[in-house]
Amino acid sequence: MTKLDADTATSLYDVLAVNGFRRSHGWAYRPHCPGCVACVPVRVQVKRFVPSRNMRRVQRRNGHLRARWIAPEASEEQFTLFHRYVGARHGDGDMAGMSWDDYRAMIEDAPVRTGLVEWRDPGGALRAAMLVDRLQDGVSAVYSFFDPDDAPASPGTFMVLEGIAGCVQRELPYLYLGYWIQGSRKMAYKARFGPLEAFGASGWRAFDPT
Numbered sequence: 001m002t003k004l005d006a007d008t009a010t011s012l013y014d015v016l017a018v019n020g021f022r023r024s025h026g027w028a029y030r031p032h033c034p035g036c037v038a039c040v041p042v043r044v045q046v047k048r049f050v051p052s053r054n055m056r057r058v059q060r061r062n063g064h065l066r067a068r069w070i071a072p073e074a075s076e077e078q079f080t081l082f083h084r085y086v087g088a089r090h091g092d093g094d095m096a097g098m099s100w101d102d103y104r105a106m107i108e109d110a111p112v113r114t115g116l117v118e119w120r121d122p123g124g125a126l127r128a129a130m131l132v133d134r135l136q137d138g139v140s141a142v143y144s145f146f147d148p149d150d151a152p153a154s155p156g157t158f159m160v161l162e163g164i165a166g167c168v169q170r171e172l173p174y175l176y177l178g179y180w181i182q183g184s185r186k187m188a189y190k191a192r193f194g195p196l197e198a199f200g201a202s203g204w205r206a207f208d209p210t
Contacts, residue, residue, distance in 0.1 A: 138174030
């Protein structure tokens, strides 16, 4: 792990992210377990990405939502949605016990270029959100959550598609999706957003997780 000092955090984090690191609060980390290489950093080659027919359906089902990029400031509205999401989707994980202060730290304790993207319905209700970091060569999706009642519309897939579209619009080549782990049900969705690159001993290389 590497502490991101406020004076050098942005430039240091750009270098670390390109070398397979992820961020949590003010720390950049990369798993390093002796004899294990299960955690594979992956990123989407956004200019080569072509959405599948099912992904286009997901885009249409969520087309009524409007995105807004805001400063990394936690709100009670976000926390309520986050708590519902974690309880429904990851109730057995560490995040299920996060307090308001924990959530606020996750959103606001960031000495790098970061922000929140909120998606709201026509009535103004918050339906989904993603915490993202801005890098020199792309965007890193740190964490996302959505209203569990909307799960049939696949809002998680929709947010990744929106992230890809945002990178294309800004002429950024990569959307960083964090770690992929073979056999992990929670990580399996990342394989659908190829072509992917994975970081290993020889740097970033084309990666086919199938």
